[in-house]
Amino acid sequence: MASHHRDYHEELILILDFGSQYTQLIARKVRELGVYCEIYPYNLDLDTIRSMKPRGIILSGGPASINEKNAPICDRAIFELGVPVLGVCYGLQLLAKSFGGKVEKAPKREFGKAHLYIEKADRFLDGVKDGDIVWMSHSDKVLNLPAGFVALARSDNSSYAAVRNTQGTVYGVQFHPEVHHTPKGKRILKNFLYKICRLKGLFSPQSFVELATEKIRREAGDEKVICALSGGVDSSVVAALIHRAIGDNLRCVFVNNGVLRKNEAEEVIAAYRDILHLNLKYVDAGEAFLKALKGVKDPERKRKIIGRLFIRIFEEEARANGSVRYLAQGTLYPDVIESVSFKGPSATIKSHHNVGGLPKRMKMTLIEPLRELFKDEVRVVGRELGVPEYLVGRQPFPGPGLAVRIIGEVTEERVRILQEADSIVRQEIEHNPAFKHIWQSFGILIPVKTVGVMGDERTYANVIAVRVVESEDAMTADWARLPYPTLDTVARRIINEVAGVNRVVYDISSKPPSTIEWE
Numbered sequence: 001m002a003s004h005h006r007d008y009h010e011e012l013i014l015i016l017d018f019g020s021q022y023t024q025l026i027a028r029k030v031r032e033l034g035v036y037c038e039i040y041p042y043n044l045d046l047d048t049i050r051s052m053k054p055r056g057i058i059l060s061g062g063p064a065s066i067n068e069k070n071a072p073i074c075d076r077a078i079f080e081l082g083v084p085v086l087g088v089c090y091g092l093q094l095l096a097k098s099f100g101g102k103v104e105k106a107p108k109r110e111f112g113k114a115h116l117y118i119e120k121a122d123r124f125l126d127g128v129k130d131g132d133i134v135w136m137s138h139s140d141k142v143l144n145l146p147a148g149f150v151a152l153a154r155s156d157n158s159s160y161a162a163v164r165n166t167q168g169t170v171y172g173v174q175f176h177p178e179v180h181h182t183p184k185g186k187r188i189l190k191n192f193l194y195k196i197c198r199l200k201g202l203f204s205p206q207s208f209v210e211l212a213t214e215k216i217r218r219e220a221g222d223e224k225v226i227c228a229l230s231g232g233v234d235s236s237v238v239a240a241l242i243h244r245a246i247g248d249n250l251r252c253v254f255v256n257n258g259v260l261r262k263n264e265a266e267e268v269i270a271a272y273r274d275i276l277h278l279n280l281k282y283v284d285a286g287e288a289f290l291k292a293l294k295g296v297k298d299p300e301r302k303r304k305i306i307g308r309l310f311i312r313i314f315e316e317e318a319r320a321n322g323s324v325r326y327l328a329q330g331t332l333y334p335d336v337i338e339s340v341s342f343k344g345p346s347a348t349i350k351s352h353h354n355v356g357g358l359p360k361r362m363k364m365t366l367i368e369p370l371r372e373l374f375k376d377e378v379r380v381v382g383r384e385l386g387v388p389e390y391l392v393g394r395q396p397f398p399g400p401g402l403a404v405r406i407i408g409e410v411t412e413e414r415v416r417i418l419q420e421a422d423s424i425v426r427q428e429i430e431h432n433p434a435f436k437h438i439w440q441s442f443g444i445l446i447p448v449k450t451v452g453v454m455g456d457e458r459t460y461a462n463v464i465a466v467r468v469v470e471s472e473d474a475m476t477a478d479w480a481r482l483p484y485p486t487l488d489t490v491a492r493r494i495i496n497e498v499a500g501v502n503r504v505v506y507d508i509s510s511k512p513p514s515t516i517e518w519e
């Protein structure tokens with residue numbers, strides 16, 4: 001059972017989250033540097049921290065002021081665990097105050113680019129030059145360093161932009177090394193991980209695949225595992241990984257719900273069968289879904305109907321496989337961080353997880369091999385496993401599919417029109433390498449008739465809206481400023497090639513206050 005890969009969990013970096021919007025970015029940078037890390041709430045108790053045996057601790061930034069009455073603080077004893085600690089922004093202010101220094105509101109909020117001036121050479125700042133740019137975003141600053149601390153660098157507005165204690169076990173930076181506006185930030189994090197924490201860097205997509213495969217084999221043994229494939233990145237990578245571990249004991253089910261994009265079922269199935277060699281059952285239930293959606297206009301009801309019918313069909317398929325103990329799911333690390341059990345009762349769960357209701361109903365044990373990974377890591381792992389780019393590089397597509405992109409009632413005719421129009425948007429934008437940065441691009445059918453003229457004929461037909469957005473995580477999104485010639489081609493092609501459409505409009509709303517999908 002012993003692997004030639006050393007377990008990257010041995011080199012755990014613990015990130016305590018004080019609420020910064022950049023906390024996940026710290027984690028992603030640390031992992032890009034080959035070190036496994038996990039994020040926990042700032043008040044994680046000391047015994048738990050000890051039991052995790054972290055090799056280093058990073059205190060994130062956060063919006064609070066350390067001088068506020070209820071300022072978030074962590075157990076002071078973390079500084080005595082004998083592992084290096086790095087405080088970032090609020091994290092620095094917290095450690096400065098914890099050791100008896102003085103933190104005050106700065107007369108001027110420091111935001112944006114600043115220069116770093118080195119005061120004292122230190123391996124923490126190896127590779128950083130006097131005058132290098134760093135990114136600041138803070139209103140409090142350290143006024144007096146606590147006893148036992150030295151300044152390593154100052155910035156234009158802070159005397160203590162980088163500090164450490166004399167033993168070299170506690171470090172702090174006022175700037176944000178995790179953002180790309182701090183060009184040497186990654187180097188500084190690397191110094192912390194490799195020179196201060198003395199780690200080797202055991203984490204990589206390859207080492208993840210090796211360990212995850214062993215773990216799945218141990219967990220599943222000779223039992224069957226069932227997995228619902230959606231054509232999306234996460235379920236595809238989960239299936240490829242589990243298939244690598246247990247072969248055809250992984251039973252995959254792909255349900256065509258009748259509201260997929262044009263040719264999607266065929267393309268996805270070909271990839272699953274011919275490239276990934278998955279043991280796949282294809283269920284074409286399009287008619288049943290359209291029947292269930294008949295006359296339904298309300299978006300949330302559409303979602304519920306599709307969700308429920310999907311679960312029913314999937315349950316039948318599971319039963320047809322005899323006794324299946326395990327259900328595979330593409331849960332990712334951000335889902336784990338945002339889940340209720342993690343954050344406590346105040347957080348809410350996303351309502352639109354595709355197979356959310358399944359495990360409880362089916363009394364199966366969940367296998368979630370991607371729980372440790374961020375989305376970009378899932379893509380890398382997918383490529384490592386030979387999942388074709390067609391699946392790995394895909395834009396997100398909602399579970400209820402085109403049903404939430406056809407405003408009002410979903411009919412066969414409307415699905416056909418939207419599939420045709422949307423396929424043109426895909427060809428011109430999603431499949432155009434010039435627009436690789438686009439988060440999502442798709443068509444929406446507005447079943448409102450307007451007047452047009454084609455040749456000498458009056459037409460009276462539907463409107464297609466084109467929605468193209470840029471985003472990091474779908475929480476916020478900006479409409480894409482596409483070049484006019486692209487918009488022109490898309491509009492012309494849709495009107496000329498798709499019967500039933502005589503007008504195309506471009507959606508120029510951002511999120512918030514709009515959402516990405518129209519329903």
Ligand code: XMP
Nearest residue numbers: 303352354396397398399400474515516517
């Ligand atoms: P909104 O429209 O809320 O969408 O800005 C944010 C992201 O979520 C996707 N989305 C869904 N995904 N089931 C899904 O699996 C759904 O019901 C659903 N609704 C929205 C949307 O495509 C975008 O990426």
